[in-house]
Amino acid sequence: MPIKVMLPAxxxxxxxxxxxxxxxxxxxxxxxxxxxxxxxxxxxxxxxxDGKLRRFINIYVNDEDIxxxxxxxxxxxxxxxxMLIPSIAGxxx
Amino acid sequence: MQYSCSxxxxxxNECGKRFGNQPLSxxxxxxxxxxxxxxxEAVRGIFTRENIAAGPANIWxxxxxxxxxxxxxxDLPVGFTPLVRAKNLGKRIGASNLYIKNDAVCFPTLxxxxxxxxxxxxxxxxxxxxxxxxxxxGNLANSVAxxxxxxxxxxxILVPADLxxxxxxNTLVYGARLVRIDGNYDHxxxxxxxxxxxxxxxxxxxxxxxxxxxxxxxxxxxIAEQLGWRLPDNVVVPMAGGSLIRKIRKAFNELIxxxxxxxxxxxxxxxxxxxxxxxxxxxxxxxxxxxxxRPNTIARSLAIxxxxxxxxxxxxxxxxxxxxxxxSDVEVIAGIQELAETEGxxxxxxxxxxxxxxxxxxxxxxxxxxxxxxxxxxxxxxKTTDALAGRYQQQRAVRPRLADFDTYLRELDGTTEPNSEPxxxxxxxxxxx
Numbered sequence: 001m002p003i004k005v006m007l008p009a010x011x012x013x014x015x016x017x018x019x020x021x022x023x024x025x026x027x028x029x030x031x032x033x034x035x036x037x038x039x040x041x042x043x044x045x046x047x048x049x050d051g052k053l054r055r056f057i058n059i060y061v062n063d064e065d066i067x068x069x070x071x072x073x074x075x076x077x078x079x080x081x082x083m084l085i086p087s088i089a090g091x092x093x
Numbered sequence: 094m095q096y097s098c099s100x101x102x103x104x105x106n107e108c109g110k111r112f113g114n115q116p117l118s119x120x121x122x123x124x125x126x127x128x129x130x131x132x133x134e135a136v137r138g139i140f141t142r143e144n145i146a147a148g149p150a151n152i153w154x155x156x157x158x159x160x161x162x163x164x165x166x167x168d169l170p171v172g173f174t175p176l177v178r179a180k181n182l183g184k185r186i187g188a189s190n191l192y193i194k195n196d197a198v199c200f201p202t203l204x205x206x207x208x209x210x211x212x213x214x215x216x217x218x219x220x221x222x223x224x225x226x227x228x229x230x231g232n233l234a235n236s237v238a239x240x241x242x243x244x245x246x247x248x249x250i251l252v253p254a255d256l257x258x259x260x261x262x263n264t265l266v267y268g269a270r271l272v273r274i275d276g277n278y279d280h281x282x283x284x285x286x287x288x289x290x291x292x293x294x295x296x297x298x299x300x301x302x303x304x305x306x307x308x309x310x311x312x313x314x315x316i317a318e319q320l321g322w323r324l325p326d327n328v329v330v331p332m333a334g335g336s337l338i339r340k341i342r343k344a345f346n347e348l349i350x351x352x353x354x355x356x357x358x359x360x361x362x363x364x365x366x367x368x369x370x371x372x373x374x375x376x377x378x379x380x381x382x383x384x385x386x387r388p389n390t391i392a393r394s395l396a397i398x399x400x401x402x403x404x405x406x407x408x409x410x411x412x413x414x415x416x417x418x419x420x421s422d423v424e425v426i427a428g429i430q431e432l433a434e435t436e437g438x439x440x441x442x443x444x445x446x447x448x449x450x451x452x453x454x455x456x457x458x459x460x461x462x463x464x465x466x467x468x469x470x471x472x473x474x475x476k477t478t479d480a481l482a483g484r485y486q487q488q489r490a491v492r493p494r495l496a497d498f499d500t501y502l503r504e505l506d507g508t509t510e511p512n513s514e515p516x517x518x519x520x521x522x523x524x525x526x
Contacts, residue, residue, distance in 0.1 A: 009290040010121060045122070055382060056124040058399065063280060065385055065399060085286055086119040087401040 003080040010086060014042035028059060028072045031082065046084065058087045094220050101160045103303055104130035116220050116300040126401060127303045129160045133350055140351055142322055152208055152311040158347060159212055160304045162219040169243065171211045172311050174199050176319035181435035186452040192467045194316055197440050202239045203473035204232035209308035210240050213297035216304040218244065222295035226250055228285040230278050230394045231260030232472050237297055238269035251281050256393065259476045277388055279399050309337045313344025316467050317354050324357045326464035331447045331471055332363040332372045333395040335406030342409060361410050363417035364450035366390035366425060369398055375407040376417035391422045391480050392442040394472060416459050424449040429474060439474035
């Protein structure tokens with residue numbers, strides 16, 4: 001069973017307008033490798049010169065920040081919904 | 094949905110690209126948050142002490158350095174809240190030169206959020222939005238609802254479901270649509286970023302965020318002006334998203350650059366609740382990145398577990414030689430009571446955090462007693478009275494008789510024997526019967 005990956009509008013210029021796609025990636029590094037292959041421009045956008053995910057991007061698995069689930073070590077479960085979202089500050093202060 | 098302006102425009106602080114003026118908060122290329130960049134030379138000679146003094150007694154006296162579109166006619170007297178000397182609190186915590194910047198009485202909704210919302214909505218109108226919204230921990234919701242009502246713009250506001258009842262009531266009363274989200278603030282904020290993609294709405298702290306955040310600078314301008322156009326040695330600021338503390342510094346730097354105040358290095362101190370302290374932890378650990386937390390504190394208005402401005406705030410604090418501290422919920426309550434009892438200022442839980450952290454900073458010797466220190470109180474205690482539930486018992490009612498009153502006072506004071514005449518005598522009542 002694949003996972004579902006969802007993208008914000010800011011990223012869809014690199015995916016020919018595609019807002020979501022299915023993936024068989026086992027974990028985050030696998031997903032990033034797939035993005036590099038399928039949408040190379042998006043891969044470049046979301047990673048810095050050091051090849052790491054930019055710190056302004058948050059990855060959510062279902063409703064949870066992936067960092068709470070073990071980050072790169074987390075193994076995607078069947079039917080997981082993965083969201084890539086630029087972090088925007090908010091709140092009171 | 095954009096406008097051009099020679100005085101200011103959006104700029105990416107990471108890659109330096111400029112984007113004119115449009116509802117956009119992240120750089121399309123490197124995804125970093127955008128900020129407003131000004132042509133400071135263009136306002137030299139305009140943004141002067143004299144011109145400011147001749148302006149209205151509200152934030153619009155600083156309009157030349159706010160991203161306010163040409164032709165905007167502000168009509169709400171937002172800000173210019175009191176800066177009060179805090180001698181009593183100072184005495185209690187060992188500070189001889191302490192000031193409170195009291196945004197608990199900011200107009201119109203009793204928090205510093207009125208400043209940012211007024212600037213954001215000026216731009217929302219310019220961009221042509223007919224609906225505005227926000228993700229909020231309460232104060233922002235109140236302010237967006239009130240100011241949108243005044244401007245005749247529709248408001249849709251998203252809040253965590255467990256928000257204090259007073260903050261929900263204070264939003265609904267203005268006729269705003271309020272949606273309670275089953276999650277914490279970080280969930281709400283994430284949803285708003287997705288909604289902003291799909292709906293043509295102006296979210297003050299999402300797609301209007303760069304404009305909104307600039308409103309916070311007015312706290313810094315006011316502190317400097319109210320100190321007689323000089324900068325303090327230290328500022329203590331509550332931190333949720335990490336924006337306010339940076340914008341106060343931006344304001345100070347602009348004042349220095351334009352010659353309104355003498356150059357001086359001000360140290361910045363950040364305050365958080367231990368139950369949600371990602372920025373404080375980063376400062377203490379010397380870390381470049383923020384490790385997100387799941388908030389668990391009564392200081393809900395500061396409960397942002399994944400603050401996007403956090404890394405920049407932590408870096409800035411360390412660069413000024415400042416520090417960040419966090420305090421327990423018990424200390425938060427004590428802080429609220431201490432500020433009320435010493436200075437007559439009733440602040441919300443966030444202000445309890447700031448007061449308690451300030452006391453800690455003095456106790457730990459991080460701030461010298463004689464230095465000029467300004468503590469930023471950003472919200473009003475009337476909105477979070479739940480936090481004090483059970484702290485004050487309602488006492489029995491007393492019959493409207495002097496003797497009953499006298500007995501009652503002795504009960505309260507724990508004296509069982511009736512006082513004989515002295516108290517009556519001091520009141521000038523004859524003892525001769």
